[in-house]
Amino acid sequence: MKHAVVDETQLRSLIPGVLAALVHRGADFATAEDAVQEALVKAVETWPNGQPNDPKGWLITTAWRRFVDLARSDVARHRREQLVSDEPPPGPAASVDDTLQLYFLCAHPTLSSASAVALTLRAVGGLTTKQIAQAYLVPESTMAQRISRAKRAVSDARLDSPGDLSTVLKVLYLVFNEGYSGDPNIADLAEEAIRLARQLAAMTPDEEVAGLLALFLLHHARRPARTRADGSLVPLAEQDRSLWRTDLIVEGVAVLQAALGRDRLGEYQAQAAIAALHADAQTADDTDWVQIVEWYDELVRLTGSPVVRLNRAVALGEADGPRAGLAALAELDPALPRYTASSAYLHEKAGDLATAAQLYAQAAAQAHSLAERNHLTLRAATLRHS
Structure with a gap:
C-alpha cells in the first residue's frame, strides 16, 4: 500500500x-x-x-x-x-503564535548577525544545517559549529525576557533576504518575514517597523518576475513588469507614505523609498535614477555603510553615466560584497566589454548563491562571444 x-x-x-x-x-x-x-x-x-x-x-x-x-x-x-x-497533558495543543517571541530570542545581543540568522533559519525556519550551509556557501561542519555556538549563547534565555527591537528588525531583514534569494528550499521564509513584520507593525507605531514592512512588500511584489522557469535570475531591467504584484505595491506604498509622514526617517524607510521608485517605473527606462541617488545619499547619511555607498555608485552610473559610477566605485574597498559584479556592470555600460567579461567571471567565483553564480558566469560568456 x-x-x-x-x-x-x-x-x-x-x-x-x-x-x-x-x-x-x-x-x-x-x-x-x-x-x-x-x-x-x-x-x-x-x-x-x-x-x-x-x-x-x-x-x-x-x-x-x-x-x-x-x-x-x-x-x-x-x-x-x-x-x-511537567509533561504536557493529552489533548489539543493551544493555538498560540510564538514566532515573534522566538525571533526576539534568536536575535540575542551576544550573537553576530550571521549567527542570529543561522539560528533563526534552523530553530524557527526549520531548515537543516546542510540547507543553511548551502545557502551561505560554507561547509556543513562550519555551519554546525556556528549554530551550536549560537544555541549555547541563548541557552538560558527565556521567552519573557525583553528583546531588542532593532536587532529583531535586522534579523528579519536578513531572513527575508535569504527567502528572497530564489532558493526553493527557503522561498517561504520571505512570506513568513512579511507576516511577522505585519504583526510587529500592528503592535508598535515604530516608523522603522513600518519601513521594513513596506520594503518587504515592495521587493516581494517583484518576486514572480525575478527568475525564469529554469531557475535562472532575471535582472531588474529585464523583468516582465506585468508579473509584478500590484496589490503588494499598493500596500507597500501606503505603509511607506504613512511612515514617512511622521518625519522620523530611518534606513528601512529610505530603502523602501528606493524600492517604491523602482515599482513606480512602468519600464526600466522610466526609472527616476536621480531621485534614487538622492535617497542613497540619505542612506549614506543614516548608516555610513560601505555597501550603501556601493549601491549608490551603481545608481550614479545610471543617473550620470557609467564613468561617474566607476569613479564613485573607485573610492570604495574592492573587498566589498558585489564590488566586482558592480564594476563589471558599469564597465559593460561604458562599452569596455573585455574588462566587463573578465570581471563578471571573477564575480561569479565570489557569488553567494548558485543562481547568482550561474547568472554572472553566463554574462561573462555572453560578452566574450559578443
Whole structure:
C-alpha cells in the first residue's frame, strides 16, 4: 500500500509553537531545539502511516519526552529533572503564535548577525544545517559549529525576557533576504518575514517597523518576475513588469507614505523609498535614477555603510553615466560584497566589454548563491562571444 507523503511546509510551520511550548515550560533553548528536531524526524518517519489528529500536540509531547531524555543525561540533570513531571497533558495543543517571541530570542545581543540568522533559519525556519550551509556557501561542519555556538549563547534565555527591537528588525531583514534569494528550499521564509513584520507593525507605531514592512512588500511584489522557469535570475531591467504584484505595491506604498509622514526617517524607510521608485517605473527606462541617488545619499547619511555607498555608485552610473559610477566605485574597498559584479556592470555600460567579461567571471567565483553564480558566469560568456 502506498503511504501518504508528509507535508514538510506544514510541518515546518508548527516548529515555532512546539519550540516555544518547551521553552515556556522551562526547557533550555539549546536542548529544546535538539528535541524538536528529533521529534520532526520521528514525524517524517511515522506520519505517512497515519497523521495524528492534533499534529502540534503530538510534536509537543514527543519533543518533551525527548527533552527529558536529553536532560537526564546532561551534567545539570539535578536541576532539570524537576521538570520531568511537567509533561504536557493529552489533548489539543493551544493555538498560540510564538514566532515573534522566538525571533526576539534568536536575535540575542551576544550573537553576530550571521549567527542570529543561522539560528533563526534552523530553530524557527526549520531548515537543516546542510540547507543553511548551502545557502551561505560554507561547509556543513562550519555551519554546525556556528549554530551550536549560537544555541549555547541563548541557552538560558527565556521567552519573557525583553528583546531588542532593532536587532529583531535586522534579523528579519536578513531572513527575508535569504527567502528572497530564489532558493526553493527557503522561498517561504520571505512570506513568513512579511507576516511577522505585519504583526510587529500592528503592535508598535515604530516608523522603522513600518519601513521594513513596506520594503518587504515592495521587493516581494517583484518576486514572480525575478527568475525564469529554469531557475535562472532575471535582472531588474529585464523583468516582465506585468508579473509584478500590484496589490503588494499598493500596500507597500501606503505603509511607506504613512511612515514617512511622521518625519522620523530611518534606513528601512529610505530603502523602501528606493524600492517604491523602482515599482513606480512602468519600464526600466522610466526609472527616476536621480531621485534614487538622492535617497542613497540619505542612506549614506543614516548608516555610513560601505555597501550603501556601493549601491549608490551603481545608481550614479545610471543617473550620470557609467564613468561617474566607476569613479564613485573607485573610492570604495574592492573587498566589498558585489564590488566586482558592480564594476563589471558599469564597465559593460561604458562599452569596455573585455574588462566587463573578465570581471563578471571573477564575480561569479565570489557569488553567494548558485543562481547568482550561474547568472554572472553566463554574462561573462555572453560578452566574450559578443
